[in-house]
Amino acid sequence: MLKHDALTVRGLHPPDITQVRRVLETSEYLHSRFEPEELPHLLETYPAAGAFSVPPGPLARVSGGTLQAFLLVNWLVPPSAWIGGFGVTWSQGAHFERFLDPLLARVDQAAAAAGARMLYYSGGDLENDWLRASLEARGFCLVTLLRSYDKTDFRMPSAGNQVVRVRPYQPSDTAAVMEVERHAFAQRWRHDAASFAEVARAYPYFVVAEDERGVVGYQFNTLDTTTGYLVRIAVHPRATGQGIGTRLLAEAVRYFQRQHILRIALNTEEGNTRAHALYEWFGFEIVSPRGFVLGRAIPAAEREGGGRAQADDGWATWNT
Numbered sequence: 195m196l197k198h199d200a201l202t203v204r205g206l207h208p209p210d211i212t213q214v215r216r217v218l219e220t221s222e223y224l225h226s227r228f229e230p231e232e233l234p235h236l237l238e239t240y241p242a243a244g245a246f247s248v249p250p251g252p253l254a255r256v257s258g259g260t261l262q263a264f265l266l267v268n269w270l271v272p273p274s275a276w277i278g279g280f281g282v283t284w285s286q287g288a289h290f291e292r293f294l295d296p297l298l299a300r301v302d303q304a305a306a307a308a309g310a311r312m313l314y315y316s317g318g319d320l321e322n323d324w325l326r327a328s329l330e331a332r333g334f335c336l337v338t339l340l341r342s343y344d345k346t347d348f349r350m351p352s353a354g355n356q357v358v359r360v361r362p363y364q365p366s367d368t369a370a371v372m373e374v375e376r377h378a379f380a381q382r383w384r385h386d387a388a389s390f391a392e393v394a395r396a397y398p399y400f401v402v403a404e405d406e407r408g409v410v411g412y413q414f415n416t417l418d419t420t421t422g423y424l425v426r427i428a429v430h431p432r433a434t435g436q437g438i439g440t441r442l443l444a445e446a447v448r449y450f451q452r453q454h455i456l457r458i459a460l461n462t463e464e465g466n467t468r469a470h471a472l473y474e475w476f477g478f479e480i481v482s483p484r485g486f487v488l489g490r491a492i493p494a495a496e497r498e499g500g501g502r503a504q505a506d507d508g509w510a511t512w513n514t
């Protein structure tokens with residue numbers, strides 16, 4: 195970025211992928227909660243903003259400038275939206291804070307237009323997160339601490355309830371799965387029909403448990419070459435305490451064993467003692483560091499469509 199360049203903030207879209215990838219691949223100032231292959235879908239689906247340096251002169255509007263920083267959302271189920279990525283180009287890394295305000299304003303506005311009222315950020319290490327203090331200085335507050343568990347064997351203390359049927363998720367289960375989730379999780383963690391469809395498309399393992407009254411629980415996982423990630427497990431309160439969570443967990447452990455991974459990992463809220471008891475009974479052990487979630491209400495000015503950020507066709511420009 196040169197001395198006389200102006201800084202322009204606008205929404206990011208799929209044609210911007212190459213520039214975002216360049217920042218992802220080279221930046222030392224990166225927060226990323228998504229896989230690189232998810233990027234096209236994220237830019238197509240959720241709010242994202244980029245700060246571009248634009249050289250003076252007539253070619254500026256044609257070239258569109260060079261991406262210096264981006265901020266994107268990777269999950270939005272009204273009224274909650276989650277920051278999925280923030281990155282600043284290598285040469286501007288030390289000045290990352292100057293990009294935060296205009297990018298947050300732009301993302302706030304787009305998220306609010308999509309029905310969000312809260313913006314969340316999740317970090318993996320409470321004590322050593324390079325963005326945490328900057329976000330707290332901008333009104334983000336600690337919402338919850340997270341606890342990480344690991345298991346490096348496939349032992350199970352019980353196979354759980356054998357009366358319920360466990361079978362792959364089908365699209366027709368969506369309403370029932372959403373109903374389980376409505377009872378099981380705080381709003382910020384919930385999916386809507388579209389995001390459950392996305393889970394079904396992208397995750398290799400997604401099952402439901404059903405009894406004579408219908409779907410009573412669900413569980414889904416993902417994995418890489420060494421690690422299985424136990425992402426979600428939930429049982430409807432009408433049927434908790436009957437060994438259904440145990441059954442779903444036992445089925446997950448068997449699945450990971452078939453996939454020959456070396457480690458099963460999961461995160462849970464620090465206060466979820468019932469889930470902790472289940473995991474610890476299964477031999478999961480707490481591992482460092484401690485993750486956390488920050489959140490803040492989207493400022494009223496952005497909710498009403500005001501603020502400094504402009505719509506895509508109206509560029510907002512700051513001189514550097």
Ligand SMILES: CC(C)(COP(=O)(O)OP(=O)(O)OC[C@H]1O[C@@H](n2cnc3c(N)ncnc32)[C@H](O)[C@@H]1OP(=O)(O)O)[C@@H](O)C(=O)NCCC(=O)NCCS
Pocket residue numbers: 354378379425426427428429430433434435436437438439440441461462463466468469471472475
């Ligand atoms: C956590 C959850 C999935 C458990 O489901 P569940 O069907 O009630 O689980 P189970 O009936 O198999 O019981 C799990 C039990 O294992 C228990 N357990 C732990 N040690 C045990 C032991 N030594 N012997 C027998 N049971 C033991 C747990 O304490 C719990 O027993 P409880 O009924 O006495 O509290 C369910 O409560 C839920 O959906 N909670 C909300 C969503 C959530 O928090 N999910 C996890 C975070 S992703």
